[in-house]
Amino acid sequence: MAGKSLSNMAAVAVAGTLVALLMIAGCLGSEGDSVTSPSQQITVTGSTTVLPIAERAKEAFEANDASAAIMVSGGGSSVGIKAVGEGTADIGMASRDLKPEEAASYPGIVRHEIARDAILLVVNPENSVDRLTPGQVRGIYNGTYTNWNQVGGPDQPIVVVGRDSASGTREFFSEFIMDKEDFIRTQEEFNSNGGIQQKVSRTPGAIGYVGLGYTEGVKALALDVDGTAVEPTLQNITDGTYPINRPLFMLTDGEPGGLARQYLEFIMSAEGQEIVASLDYIPVQG
Amino acid sequence: MKKEQAAPVPFPGFGRLQRPEVGADRASAGANRHLTDLIAGKLLFFAALVAIAAVIFIIVFLLRDGYQIVLETGAWNFLAGQNWNPAGQNPAYGVLPLIVGTLLVTALAMAIAVPLSIGSAVFVAEIAAARTKAAIKPAIELLAGIPSVVYGFFGLILLTDWIRIAFDQPSGSSWLAGSILLAVMAIPTITSVAEDAISSVPREFREGSLALGATHWQTIKNVVVPRALPGISAAIILGMGRAIGETMAVLMVTGNAAVIPDPITDVFSPVRTLTGTLGIEMGEVAFGSTHYHALFGVAVVLLFITLAINSASRIVISRIQGPQGTARPTAHRALVAAASRIAHAVSAPFGGVVSPRTSQRCAFFLISLSVVIVLAALGMILFGIVVNGAGAISWEFLTGSPRDLGRAGGIFPAIVGTFYLVGGGLAIALPLGIATAVYLIEYTAETPLTRSIRAAVDLLNGTPSIVFGLFGFAFLVIFLNFGISLIAGQITLGLMILPTIIRTTEESLRSIPGSLREGSYALGATKWQTISRVVLPPALPGILTGAILSIGRAAGETAPIMFTAAIFSSRYLPSSLTEPVMALPYHLFVLTTSIPGASTQSYGTAFVLLLLVLAIYLAAILVRRRYNREKVM
Numbered sequence: 026m027a028g029k030s031l032s033n034m035a036a037v038a039v040a041g042t043l044v045a046l047l048m049i050a051g052c053l054g055s056e057g058d059s060v061t062s063p064s065q066q067i068t069v070t071g072s073t074t075v076l077p078i079a080e081r082a083k084e085a086f087e088a089n090d091a092s093a094a095i096m097v098s099g100g101g102s103s104v105g106i107k108a109v110g111e112g113t114a115d116i117g118m119a120s121r122d123l124k125p126e127e128a129a130s131y132p133g134i135v136r137h138e139i140a141r142d143a144i145l146l147v148v149n150p151e152n153s154v155d156r157l158t159p160g161q162v163r164g165i166y167n168g169t170y171t172n173w174n175q176v177g178g179p180d181q182p183i184v185v186v187g188r189d190s191a192s193g194t195r196e197f198f199s200e201f202i203m204d205k206e207d208f209i210r211t212q213e214e215f216n217s218n219g220g221i222q223q224k225v226s227r228t229p230g231a232i233g234y235v236g237l238g239y240t241e242g243v244k245a246l247a248l249d250v251d252g253t254a255v256e257p258t259l260q261n262i263t264d265g266t267y268p269i270n271r272p273l274f275m276l277t278d279g280e281p282g283g284l285a286r287q288y289l290e291f292i293m294s295a296e297g298q299e300i301v302a303s304l305d306y307i308p309v310q311g
Numbered sequence: 312m313k314k315e316q317a318a319p320v321p322f323p324g325f326g327r328l329q330r331p332e333v334g335a336d337r338a339s340a341g342a343n344r345h346l347t348d349l350i351a352g353k354l355l356f357f358a359a360l361v362a363i364a365a366v367i368f369i370i371v372f373l374l375r376d377g378y379q380i381v382l383e384t385g386a387w388n389f390l391a392g393q394n395w396n397p398a399g400q401n402p403a404y405g406v407l408p409l410i411v412g413t414l415l416v417t418a419l420a421m422a423i424a425v426p427l428s429i430g431s432a433v434f435v436a437e438i439a440a441a442r443t444k445a446a447i448k449p450a451i452e453l454l455a456g457i458p459s460v461v462y463g464f465f466g467l468i469l470l471t472d473w474i475r476i477a478f479d480q481p482s483g484s485s486w487l488a489g490s491i492l493l494a495v496m497a498i499p500t501i502t503s504v505a506e507d508a509i510s511s512v513p514r515e516f517r518e519g520s521l522a523l524g525a526t527h528w529q530t531i532k533n534v535v536v537p538r539a540l541p542g543i544s545a546a547i548i549l550g551m552g553r554a555i556g557e558t559m560a561v562l563m564v565t566g567n568a569a570v571i572p573d574p575i576t577d578v579f580s581p582v583r584t585l586t587g588t589l590g591i592e593m594g595e596v597a598f599g600s601t602h603y604h605a606l607f608g609v610a611v612v613l614l615f616i617t618l619a620i621n622s623a624s625r626i627v628i629s630r631i632q633g634p635q636g637t638a639r640p641t642a643h644r645a646l647v648a649a650a651s652r653i654a655h656a657v658s659a660p661f662g663g664v665v666s667p668r669t670s671q672r673c674a675f676f677l678i679s680l681s682v683v684i685v686l687a688a689l690g691m692i693l694f695g696i697v698v699n700g701a702g703a704i705s706w707e708f709l710t711g712s713p714r715d716l717g718r719a720g721g722i723f724p725a726i727v728g729t730f731y732l733v734g735g736g737l738a739i740a741l742p743l744g745i746a747t748a749v750y751l752i753e754y755t756a757e758t759p760l761t762r763s764i765r766a767a768v769d770l771l772n773g774t775p776s777i778v779f780g781l782f783g784f785a786f787l788v789i790f791l792n793f794g795i796s797l798i799a800g801q802i803t804l805g806l807m808i809l810p811t812i813i814r815t816t817e818e819s820l821r822s823i824p825g826s827l828r829e830g831s832y833a834l835g836a837t838k839w840q841t842i843s844r845v846v847l848p849p850a851l852p853g854i855l856t857g858a859i860l861s862i863g864r865a866a867g868e869t870a871p872i873m874f875t876a877a878i879f880s881s882r883y884l885p886s887s888l889t890e891p892v893m894a895l896p897y898h899l900f901v902l903t904t905s906i907p908g909a910s911t912q913s914y915g916t917a918f919v920l921l922l923l924v925l926a927i928y929l930a931a932i933l934v935r936r937r938y939n940r941e942k943v944m
Contacts, residue, residue: 070794073594076879080716080879084714096878096890098877098878098879099795099878099879100874103595103597104795104874107598108794113792113793113794114794124597126600181481182481183481184481184482189591189592189595190396190397190592191398191591191592191593191594191596193595195398205400207400208396210396210569210570212568213484213567213581214569214583214591215591216562216591216594217901217905218905219904219905219906220904220905222907223467223904224482224484227475227483228475228483230481230482239907241907241908
């Protein structure tokens, strides 16, 4: 079977290269501090909005308890709900409530509100506008206003920026501001807060909506509620004066136990909620 | 090829069979021989069955879920609907703006890329000095391997700003930005394939033309290029396929507004492509909803566009090649005559004013200019990444885990994760792909069945990678409930490269002359002995090149893994196949689009990814070069 060994040779050559590379990689890793084998392990998956909280909480939790391994991954709220409902993940993350069909499929899911997320309207720092009424915002997003001078700003076309149509953030924005009216069709769409932030920070005429943590390089607008400008400060958001905020959930199948429970308790503890606040979400405890 | 030095014989019992003619027990060796032959045949058949079943399953799966949207909204509303608004009060699922967006972005990209690429190809093949050619050609080939997310990263950072400021537009995210980026991505592919076609025009054609007193430029224009036309067409179609299938780079720069530009020539309008729609909406869509089915409908539309391109390319190539095969001289003369008529028509306005010499000077100037533009654009991207990226590289960056959402720490888990994903994908696709190709070429006659199998493989070969991502997400992650996991990513990548491996292996097997097989049979070898000792060894370099190119593609792809396997941050390496992994392209994508203040890490990740993929492509080029030298000797 010399021939067989020849066709093997191809496989061996390729596999050998890979194995060698992996071994090199493995050796490098064992020198670093990153690879130890954990004794207890849970998986957390779902919404990318909740992801930073889960990620930071995980870092802090694992720093206290070296034997724990918490695997955090994204994929979106739907993935999180499905995964926890089917039992492939221990904890699901969702930036929206369960849809009726999802609640029907997975009646055992327990929601834990771990934080709230404010949605800020942001414009380029060069823009002289610093407050808008909800009606003006709606007018901009439905295409009634197309130039900043129609809402008290400079003579400059408005570049409308928003989230993709599968996004929980957009859904919330649509219900809260737009009363479900359609967005202007030339709205540019991005699939992350960071994408919108980058776009707005680079584009003088742009307006977008992002989570509280995404204000670097952009200017957050105050909301003009009945003639008073409400700044989106932590204080105003926490006490509800700034109205655009929504709950963020972690989901478990039934009441959690073991590491999952410890992890959720950690997030709800003072230290965990401090992490929530440090990431520019709104704490729900304390 | 030295067989004896090859890997150890896997089964001790077969050792004797290496030399059946000197075996102690000839009769039993003969029996074993036939048994082995039988088993090998059955195994190959089985592998081929699995691979073909997978290919057909993917197509059926997409069609089945895509058909739902037709039932829910009606075919006309779906295909000709002008409004894509899945989240509206009255959800609308019209894909016409997405189809138009895809076609517009691709068409303009080709309008930019084709002249520059062909100019560059002509320069490299006909005008450049040997030494320049030796430097430029591999450089351009290497550039074909740059992962698309790296281009997207650049487009997002530089291109959209440049368009906004240079053309005084409110926003730079536009059709034009997408087209320029796609053109830059397609240029290396088109140039490389077109250059091969031009270089393979026999020398006598040029000598004959020059001897008749034609200038160098007249020779190129009227003799060489017309002769290379089939290859050049193939190159353009290949580049077009790449442009249509591209997801990540386009998604990052076109603005993704689902509108048809108004007026239709407004290149500064934001547009949204079919692939971009899948890329931004897949992750959050509720399983089984109308929106979910609509995304499958989009994938099916992409599948049909791929089919159309495949068929068009086959027709174009056979049209041009067909007559040449039978009556080359006549057809060639006719072509040259036609080309010169066209050239006359084009240069008619200049009439006798332009002497051949002047026109040559003008043409060569334009051709050189195109090379300069191409090299400048690609050089700028590489330079930016190397300069900014090399500074980000440190021991901690290469061996540490990410901290603070990737703004600090390293990318070690992403590097390892990429190897895991690619290694797993290859472990799935390579045995299956090679076995399938061997079975198709060596065991089957050309029948309608094999032709349709080949058509299915070709269809998947040109299918955009995001479609595989959709399949992996819907079938592996959600339906089979693997979750976002290493194994889901490996299978998805494996399926993505399977068609490529089947096709390249088939091509290299087909290039082995039938006389070799006949000779082997005449000496009494069995079918399997013939395949394993006579056919496979000389085909090996071709197979290897295909495999290495697939590795490069798998390593650089973001779209197939972002909904199946990749997580943004992990301190641990995965310890089982059910865990998610980090991967370099996805890490770069998230850093660039979602994490403010991580530009150093973005550049560093881009640099590492670039080095990795380019190293793989370099390996492919070296293998091929060595093989070519052996062939010459």
